Amino acid sequence: MNKSVLSKTGLALAVVLFVSFIIVVNENLRSFRVDLTEDKLYTLSEGTQNILSGLQEPITLRLYYAERVAQALPAVKSYGQRVQELLREYQRASGGMIRLKIIDPVPYSNDEHRADQYGLQSIPIEGEEDPLYFGLAGTNLLNGLEIIRFFQPEKEDTLEYDLTRLIFQLSDVQRKNIGVLSSLSLDGEQYDPLKGEVISDAGSKPWPVMDQLRMMFDVSMLPDDIRRIPTSLDVLMVIHPKSLTDSTLYAIDQYVLSGGKLITFVDPFAEVDVPEKDPENPMAALTAQRGSNMPELFNAWGFERDGQFVVADRKFARKVDFGARTGNEPIDYVLWLGLNDGSLNMSEKITSRLKRINVATSGFFKQLDGATTQMTPLVSSSDEAMLVDKRVVQFRNDPVGLLTRYEAGTKQYPLAVRVTGDVKTAFPDGAKNNMGDLQKMPDHLDMANEPIDIIAVADVDMIDDQFWVQVQDFYGQDLAFNTSNNLDFVYNAIEDLTGTDGLISVRSRAGFSRPFILVNEIEREAERRYRATERELEQRLQDTEQKIARMQVQRSGTGEQILTAEQQKEINEARLLAERTEAELRTVKGNLRQDLDALEAVVKFVNIGVVPILVGILALITGWLRLRKRTHGRFNVNKTGS
Template structure:
């Protein structure tokens, strides 16, 4: 018995010695070996990042400023700082010596803090003494070009790799591609109209490209413009349309935005005809028709499944409704095989037009964004003059066909101006007709919406410790940048963008809510129909006036009392629908909690018990 106890103790000691030895050998033998076991591969770099850092022609220094001591009382911030540091170490490890990483602790009133401030990093106040914590990155290339991430926000964790790789990419490629923008909207602001601020999409584009504002009256587009971006070509001069046509046929790439109802257009109604809808549409059909395409100017895409939720003022006070012309397009509505949309999860569009491909078209046509089959084409004028979402919902009739809202187009097409255009300015020198390109290959992305670029469709401003920081709520900006990079020939950054999801809605809960609301609307409409019928009966009784006025008055009172009781009963039914809706959602939530919290651990425990019983049976 003593021998067994001694042997057991010796065995434990021997096991401990072996464990220490294995750990020591493993540390020496597998130094630099990394294994990422996280579900979303949080510490694994994407191929695009690896291509960029291994292809660097010059070394890049990364200085990671992190105030470990100052932020010690904020465990969430500390955890995220560790997450950022680990990912930066992965960059350095995979770069083949191209990236030199330094971790710097900027203590209060130190030289390191002065360096952080001088480089443009933002510190956040963490205590009453005014001490500031830093969590930012400064990158420097061999020519002393500098790029920074002022502060790593945990809310942008899904874009962490993208932000770091973008910084490295910009340092490695200081010369930016040129994007020429021709627009009929105030993307760049318009002091003449009192609009000083430009649209956020221009600021985002300038992070990657050199953006040039090309006038809508230009008659020639330089060949050094890498990609042309045309937005709302309303009332463009014919010379400008000719310039676009020739730029494309010469081999230029373009991203084209047209719209049957551009909500960002500041067009005012004609005072002489206030009930006539102002012109807020744009199109390039003079070119598209020759390509075998058309974007209708009188119809808007609507989808019962993708409609955004908006707040309206109803008879019972503020309420939320589905607004059919505004679409919330999720991953299933985006082409997963195209570089422009493959990594995106959510795009918002408003009053978008439908892109139609003609039967005799001889081009490559690849839809990028489309509705579900449960959609329809709504008349543009109805949307402009009838803003009640419930009326639109009542008139909805599914066409049972998906509608294309954006597409990639390529192929050989004819010029819309084979004979050129007439130049009225005698001082301008006309190009010889033989120099006009009458046919050529085009590579463009066509989008049937301009509101996709508007700030309120994809941006919100968040107050972060007193600093106003813009936050993306949808991938609209990513879609534009992806597309411009792809058309400009750069693809390494595309796969990095939006690795995480902005929103993961409970689809079953949404379906329960949608079904209950459908019943609610049907009962509400039935109530309105009963009210109208009763009013007609009262009016009919009043027309029968005369000697029986007293009798008629009694009949009216009885009819009104009958309707009042019907109204009370119907309201109870409406409340019952709402209560049932909430009960269904709560019931589903309880089931999900049980599965996540109780069922899975219970299954694991049962498996452990079964395994233990089998082991005991074998020993016996």
């Protein structure tokens, strides 16, 4: 048979077999996939699978997606496919408890009307007559409704968490009861806890952290003079306890000893606690008490928070712009820290999968000698941290001076801890009643019924929204982007203390930008040298200008300005020195900018150009070896033939 015919027949059979293989794989292995991403972003987390497997009643998810309109936006189109794939994965993993409906809300249809009734957002797209719908409405058998108004591609890293939280809120899981006791107006001035909403726009609104907590738990605010903590609470949160009475501290003591779980946030200098200004006493705001502590309880539990110092850490310093004080440029502010996973306890479930915690002018804890409890650090500084007297921040905060005078230490400081163990009461005789007499509760405990389990954080500012969330306006909707795991830390702490896995493993999937550690260290060291030189030159310039001013104001008894030739010469020399100093200062700033630009260029080259260059070199080498082998083979054939 002709070899050409055999070749063509073989090629046709190969094509048929290939197409058949694709059809078989597509029909029978549609759910099969391999996730090669580092964090397994396309694989449902253990927490999601547990929640799906525990569903007792069906949940219906309706994805309203105008696919035709999305064709004009490649990013949205790609993300739309990602959302649909993940929702189908939820449906498969739920064992039939998730009912998925993908709906195209055609204009003027019942589907569009229903999407509007659910509160989903329609976005006008330039060049398109129809708006873009890309939202989700989830319902259960009890007419419960939870929605995602619009899927933002920028929030893809939180997609699984947002979907799982929606399903969790629709499930029949019993919500935990959280009690909050605070000296701060966390619930604003016009919040109605019965209606769960703000009465009017007047007055301050609830902190975002309260809104977020209420999405997951039943939250109630407790008066700061409470005399008994309700036993129905699953967790008590004490935030910034500035001036709690002994009776309230006694109530907390007995609650913990009876098995209650506690999370407390204390602070040597809470920046969020801004005192009101007194026009008649301008110094009142400076001297106002902005720290909080519970030494009576902490000492009884075997640890303490130092009341004098805050923790500075150049390694984890955040960039902050203080305006004119820093030349209108952001610098490393060593008292505001962005702590990464290197400072988080990877052995504790609460922090093992978090990536970043932001704190500000944080304190630290230390265990007392002879303590009967065990103190486990959850969040710590680096081993290069140093302590700064809080009065430096309170009366004369100098960010540049803190950076230039920074002296790296050799010790880590625990910023958040978990304390467990057997303890005695801090109030063996009870607390004073309204008449001033010591009085015990009827069920007073001298010893804990079981080992206590509490979490203490030496920073209150971390729950302020500026340290964990960034809100942007999106067609009239406030869109929140988490900038840290601060809120996740609070969620995880509540769930772990109450013995529920909840969404701990799902929250860890929410990613943040991964810093170039080596690059950041080089930039930090270069800026430190620059700031020190800049500070020295600015001081020299200031001294020179003051010297010139002093020489120019020397006057005779008649009031006329008299300058001798020698004084004029000194002034001229001082002015020349000032000009040279200004030139040096400009040179230093220019050199820093050039160094950082050069470093940026190197990083871009390494990340963008190195791999293609290596592939090209490898291709050239491979081609050269093949050519050499072919040439060598021909040479041997010719040699043999001859």
